[in-house]
Amino acid sequence: MPPKGRRPRSPGRPGGGDVRSSRPGTSRSHPSRSPRPPAGRLVGLLLVLLLGFSGIVVRLALLQVKDAAAFQAMARNQRVRELTLLASRGSIFDRSGDELAMSLPATAVFADPRLVRNPASEASIIAATLHLDTGTIEAALTGPGRFVYLARGVDPVRADGLQRRHLTGIGFLDETRRFYPAGDLAPQVLGFVGVDGTGLAGLELQYQALLAGHPGHEVVEEDPSGTLIPQGVNSDDPPVPGDDLLLSIDRQVQYRAQEALAAAVKSNGAKGGTIIVMDPHSGDVLAMASSPWFNPNDVRQATQDSIRNRAVTDAYEPGSVNKVITASAAVESGAMRLDQRLSVPDSYRMYTHVFHDAHSHPTEQMTLGDIIAYSSNVGAIEVAHLLGMDRFASYLYRFGLAKRTGLGFPGESPGILPPTSQWSGTSMGTIPIGQGIAVTPLQMACVYATIANDGVWVQPRLVDGTVGPDGTVTDAPAPDTHRVVSIATARAVARMLGYAVDVGTGTEAQIPGFWVAGKTGTARKILANGTGYSTKYIASFIGFTPASRPALVVAAVLDEPATVYGGVAAAPLFRDVARFALARLRVAPAPRLPTPPHAVSTT
Amino acid sequence: MSTMRSGTRRTRQKARGRPRLELVVPRPRRVARLPFVVASAAVVGILVFGIVSLQTLTSQSSFRVRELTRRNAQLQEAYGRLQLQVAELSAPGRIARAAKDLGFELPDPDRVHTIAVDGVQPRAGHSPSPQDERDPSFALKRELGNGP
Numbered sequence: 001m002p003p004k005g006r007r008p009r010s011p012g013r014p015g016g017g018d019v020r021s022s023r024p025g026t027s028r029s030h031p032s033r034s035p036r037p038p039a040g041r042l043v044g045l046l047l048v049l050l051l052g053f054s055g056i057v058v059r060l061a062l063l064q065v066k067d068a069a070a071f072q073a074m075a076r077n078q079r080v081r082e083l084t085l086l087a088s089r090g091s092i093f094d095r096s097g098d099e100l101a102m103s104l105p106a107t108a109v110f111a112d113p114r115l116v117r118n119p120a121s122e123a124s125i126i127a128a129t130l131h132l133d134t135g136t137i138e139a140a141l142t143g144p145g146r147f148v149y150l151a152r153g154v155d156p157v158r159a160d161g162l163q164r165r166h167l168t169g170i171g172f173l174d175e176t177r178r179f180y181p182a183g184d185l186a187p188q189v190l191g192f193v194g195v196d197g198t199g200l201a202g203l204e205l206q207y208q209a210l211l212a213g214h215p216g217h218e219v220v221e222e223d224p225s226g227t228l229i230p231q232g233v234n235s236d237d238p239p240v241p242g243d244d245l246l247l248s249i250d251r252q253v254q255y256r257a258q259e260a261l262a263a264a265v266k267s268n269g270a271k272g273g274t275i276i277v278m279d280p281h282s283g284d285v286l287a288m289a290s291s292p293w294f295n296p297n298d299v300r301q302a303t304q305d306s307i308r309n310r311a312v313t314d315a316y317e318p319g320s321v322n323k324v325i326t327a328s329a330a331v332e333s334g335a336m337r338l339d340q341r342l343s344v345p346d347s348y349r350m351y352t353h354v355f356h357d358a359h360s361h362p363t364e365q366m367t368l369g370d371i372i373a374y375s376s377n378v379g380a381i382e383v384a385h386l387l388g389m390d391r392f393a394s395y396l397y398r399f400g401l402a403k404r405t406g407l408g409f410p411g412e413s414p415g416i417l418p419p420t421s422q423w424s425g426t427s428m429g430t431i432p433i434g435q436g437i438a439v440t441p442l443q444m445a446c447v448y449a450t451i452a453n454d455g456v457w458v459q460p461r462l463v464d465g466t467v468g469p470d471g472t473v474t475d476a477p478a479p480d481t482h483r484v485v486s487i488a489t490a491r492a493v494a495r496m497l498g499y500a501v502d503v504g505t506g507t508e509a510q511i512p513g514f515w516v517a518g519k520t521g522t523a524r525k526i527l528a529n530g531t532g533y534s535t536k537y538i539a540s541f542i543g544f545t546p547a548s549r550p551a552l553v554v555a556a557v558l559d560e561p562a563t564v565y566g567g568v569a570a571a572p573l574f575r576d577v578a579r580f581a582l583a584r585l586r587v588a589p590a591p592r593l594p595t596p597p598h599a600v601s602t603t
Numbered sequence: 604m605s606t607m608r609s610g611t612r613r614t615r616q617k618a619r620g621r622p623r624l625e626l627v628v629p630r631p632r633r634v635a636r637l638p639f640v641v642a643s644a645a646v647v648g649i650l651v652f653g654i655v656s657l658q659t660l661t662s663q664s665s666f667r668v669r670e671l672t673r674r675n676a677q678l679q680e681a682y683g684r685l686q687l688q689v690a691e692l693s694a695p696g697r698i699a700r701a702a703k704d705l706g707f708e709l710p711d712p713d714r715v716h717t718i719a720v721d722g723v724q725p726r727a728g729h730s731p732s733p734q735d736e737r738d739p740s741f742a743l744k745r746e747l748g749n750g751p
Binding site: 098099102104105156179181182183184185228231234251252254255256259 | 683686687691695
């Protein structure tokens with residue numbers, strides 16, 4: 001405090017003096033005229049600051065509260081990647097455990113044409129690396145749209161080489177590629193998959209759910225350069241590989257069957273053909289093929305005809321091979337004794353239609369064995385009349401006609417067998433000799449397997465089991481079975497079938513050292529419009545061997561062979577395939593069956 | 604001077620109103636701080652070092668796991684390719700073509716006979732079973748678990 005009574009000096013004027021300050025607030029000598037505090041400007045500044053801070057607070061609230069989730073997601077998307085881990089598709093093995101189909105990792109190469117800077121140059125590099133056509137690639141790179149596949153199923157090593165070129169606008173996706181290492185072996189049975197690995201035909205389609213497995217997911221956190229952040233988000237839901245299929249197919253028998261079929265089709269000038277090899281006791285299909293076939297490794301070259309598994313999808317009029325049902329029904333029902341003789345002329349009139357035997361002959365006394373051995377149409381019709389329509393029809397159904405075999409194969413046909421209420425006046429003339437109905441080759445093979453299996457029908461199967469991802473083998477469920485005829489009837493019919501091969505129409509099917517039982521079939525094909533029969537034939541031979549202890553059933557069917565008779569065209573095919581299969585399966589010869597009662601002289 | 608005297612008097616008057624003895628709180632004894640600081644620094648340092656080391660180890664392990672996973676995938680892929688190669692090489696069609704190229708031919712089927720030995724009758728379809736433990740494919744698959 002200054003001493004009392006002294007006037008303070010003006011701080012701005014050294015030396016003092018009673019000089020009034022010209023600036024407000026600098027003098028205490030005149031309080032009434034002191035400068036006004038800058039309250040207005042301060043308040044204004046405060047308001048500006050408040051406004052500014054309020055804006056910040058509001059924005060902060062918007063960011064942190066209202067839009068927090070969106071920004072969190074945005075930030076997460078920049079760092080966290082969710083990857084789909086492809087499940088490995090199950091392999092398909094033959095009965096010996098050899099691969100018939102398997103999948104390997106592959107890469108899909110794609111492009112975003114809008115990002116490609118130099119299409120010509122990039123197309124040249126891509127084409128050279130992936131062995132593709134430069135023009136095609138360049139066209140794809142200059143095309144419209146923002147996504148185009150350049151190549152699918154590329155070898156990962158090759159794709160890595162391309163990836164290292166860092167081409168703009170070119171991307172890579174992980175995928176798998178299906179391989180069929182045995183090439184065109186059993187293609188119609190195996191089927192094939194699409195470019196996305198989904199089964200489109202055959203067993204690949206039928207067992208799609210089992211083979212495909214379940215894809216997994218992986219979530220990883222990466223830095224901007226794509227390097228994994230070790231302590232970041234990292235979760236893993238591994239994929240579950242698909243199960244493997246164990247087929248009943250034996251690839252050696254399958255190969256030989258296809259070779260023999262191809263040769264038979266060629267030598268007979270046939271349009272196509274079908275071959276089936278079955279184990280009559282287990283129902284296992286050891287080989288199944290239809291000509292023409294395709295290579296599943298190159299499906300684009302396949303035709304519709306070659307893709308179809310005609311053994312199960314195509315129904316045809318079986319012809320005389322159907323007489324085995326007529327004979328079985330007659331014996332089982334007691335409609336005819338084995339030694340009973342019928343008077344059989346070479347033609348038979350039913351209403352307006354006259355049925356003929358294949359060759360003219362005088363009226364002969366024939367046993368059931370003779371009728372089967374010489375494939376007499378008239379004799380079979382007479383036997384059917386002894387049976388009666390309803391009884392005969394019931395045996396057709398019991399042998400599995402007019403319903404699917406239970407194989408479950410995609411597109412399997414049940415065949416055609418009209419109910420007896422729709423049978424015409426001549427149906428009892430046509431059906432006993434295998435015309436007027438339609439069956440699949442597999443259905444007919446099952447009929448013969450029933451005889452070979454002592455009268456028990458066994459559901460055929462192509463899949464014997466599955467192998468889980470951990471290697472555990474699970475057997476397929478036991479096949480359905482039902483007895484059709486008694487053991488005695490089955491063996492009696494087997495003797496007739498053996499007799500047919502010994503002395504009848506099936507002599508070309510004989511295999512030295514083994515006794516064969518079988519039946520020829522020569523069926524006229526119906527016209528495409530279904531109004532009648534054409535002049536074209538389907539020749540077939542279906543039988544089993546050894547006749548007294550059947551180990552395998554072989555069905556050989558040729559479509560439109562130049563030589564129409566089943567005994568000439570199809571029986572040699574049966575013989576070739578059966579002979580190889582017997583050796584492959586190490587089947588020993590069995591004793592000969594006694595000949596059935598017969599009346600026709602064999603000399 | 605008069606002012607000084609009057610002040611002294613006032614002081615004396617105040618002194619007379621107070622007790623002569625006062626309770627004096629003892630000053631806290633001064634503890635040496637250096638060991639505490641050093642110990643704290645050491646603990647903090649060790650903790651920091653431990654955490655950093657742990658992080659580094661974890662990161663290294665993570666990278667190593669990643670690398671091993673990648674390597675595993677590569678090996679499985681290579682295994683698959685070898686499997687494919689074996690399957691292709693053992694395909695009947697390839698062997699038949701190779702045999703033909705080498706001048707081999709199938710024997711006359713009529714000269715091939717299978718005989719039963721000691722009454723044992725081979726059965727149809729009794730080719731090696733894939734369920735057989737000796738089969739390499741499935742035994743290996745069991746070892747590899749979810750392998751190719």
